[in-house]
Amino acid sequence: MIYLDFAASAPLLPSVKKELFRAFEEEYSNPSSAHKLGLSSAEKIEDVREVIAHSIGAYKSEILFTSGASESNNLAIKGYVLANKKKGKHIITSSIEHKCILSICHFLEKEHDYEITYIPPQQNGIIDAKDVISAMKQDTILVSIMYVNNELGSIQPIEVIGKECFKRNIKFHVDAAQSYKKVPIDVDELNIDMLSISAHKIYGPKGIGALYIRDLRETRIQPIIHGAGQEYGLRGGTLATPLILGFGTAVKDQTIEENFEKINIINSFLRSKITKIGGIINSPDINYIPHILNISLPNFDAFQFVTSSDFLCSQGSACSSLNIEPSYVLTAIGLNHSYSRASVRLSFGYNTDINDLDKLFFCT
Numbered sequence: 001m002i003y004l005d006f007a008a009s010a011p012l013l014p015s016v017k018k019e020l021f022r023a024f025e026e027e028y029s030n031p032s033s034a035h036k037l038g039l040s041s042a043e044k045i046e047d048v049r050e051v052i053a054h055s056i057g058a059y060k061s062e063i064l065f066t067s068g069a070s071e072s073n074n075l076a077i078k079g080y081v082l083a084n085k086k087k088g089k090h091i092i093t094s095s096i097e098h099k100c101i102l103s104i105c106h107f108l109e110k111e112h113d114y115e116i117t118y119i120p121p122q123q124n125g126i127i128d129a130k131d132v133i134s135a136m137k138q139d140t141i142l143v144s145i146m147y148v149n150n151e152l153g154s155i156q157p158i159e160v161i162g163k164e165c166f167k168r169n170i171k172f173h174v175d176a177a178q179s180y181k182k183v184p185i186d187v188d189e190l191n192i193d194m195l196s197i198s199a200h201k202i203y204g205p206k207g208i209g210a211l212y213i214r215d216l217r218e219t220r221i222q223p224i225i226h227g228a229g230q231e232y233g234l235r236g237g238t239l240a241t242p243l244i245l246g247f248g249t250a251v252k253d254q255t256i257e258e259n260f261e262k263i264n265i266i267n268s269f270l271r272s273k274i275t276k277i278g279g280i281i282n283s284p285d286i287n288y289i290p291h292i293l294n295i296s297l298p299n300f301d302a303f304q305f306v307t308s309s310d311f312l313c314s315q316g317s318a319c320s321s322l323n324i325e326p327s328y329v330l331t332a333i334g335l336n337h338s339y340s341r342a343s344v345r346l347s348f349g350y351n352t353d354i355n356d357l358d359k360l361f362f363c364t
């Protein structure tokens with residue numbers, strides 16, 4: 001089997017696996033305990049907090065551990081807007097965000113009377129920053145835009161949007177699940193106030209992620225999980241020491257950066273092959289990460305391919321790929337139902353071998 005579904009989840013790096021085994025064996029105490037073992041685990045956890053903070057230009061005190069990007073998105077958006085209702089009840093997001101952002105927004109619309117503006121993408125899957133800026137109003141409390149779209153790989157104009165949010169004193173949240181470690185992120189340069197990341201997208205373990213919150217101690221956030229005071233009282237629950245340490249190893253490892261050029265070559269190779277056989281490339285041809293390639297092929301039953309082929313990939317995003325509805329992201333970029341149903345998302349990782357891809361039946 002050939003794994004082409006790294007955007008859904010990546011396998012563990014050998015270095016991460018080693019650290020996980022060590023930590024599950026040795027770091028079994030509660031990191032909140034006052035004894036030597038607890039203190040030693042707590043110290044290692046703080047080192048990982050520092051490593052993550054450093055990787056995005058933040059302070060250690062601004063990083064919270066969560067179970068992944070879905071939870072980070074929930075804590076960022078619900079946590080911020082529900083604790084600051086008086087600042088405004090209008091939120092701007094895009095219509096091609098990950099399902100979890102859309103679900104949070106629908107919840108806020110329905111249960112808390114927030115007004116949400118969903119900015120549609122341009123035909124290439126890239127949001128026009130001008131559309132976001134012109135939707136900003138007096139009572140806009142938050143803008144939430146993903147850095148890289150999970151179905152198309154399109155990179156969104158985060159810097160321009162961040163600058164405008166800063167000027168107007170609007171909080172800016174970025175879902176960076178698909179972009180972290182693939183595009184450089186400096187939260188100060190980009191004026192990002194909250195950033196969600198996930199370990200399993202960067203070859204770390206599943207079930208662990210982080211949320212960056214600028215000036216965490218001075219920002220009012222409503223907890224989503226009430227607990228015994230862990231994570232500044234914002235996210236209760238005993239910290240998952242082995243998962244955090246595995247996450248830290250994945251962040252420190254240079255594998256993603258080192259393999260960037262190789263993945264670029266794979267992406268270009270497939271783009272040219274697919275176009276030659278009459279397929280279309282749904283991913284943009286500018287401003288994209290090479291790790292994700294969305295394509296449609298003539299007379300192609302994508303569902304059949306995804307569910308039975310030895311090439312493991314997704315139809316749309318993995319979380320919704322068993323959904324028979326056409327992908328809302330592909331619909332948003334103007335693809336009709338038949339093209340949408342004939343589309344697959346291929347996503348590549350450090351050990352994807354270009355020679356294996358020659359065997360993809362549509363490439364021969």
Ligand SMILES: Cc1ncc(COP(=O)(O)O)c(C=O)c1O
Pocket residue numbers: 007008067068069070071098100146148149150175176177178197198199200209317319
């Ligand atoms: C853009 C984006 N946001 C959020 C998520 C959810 O991440 P997690 O599985 O860590 O909750 C994903 C995962 O597919 C994603 O691609």
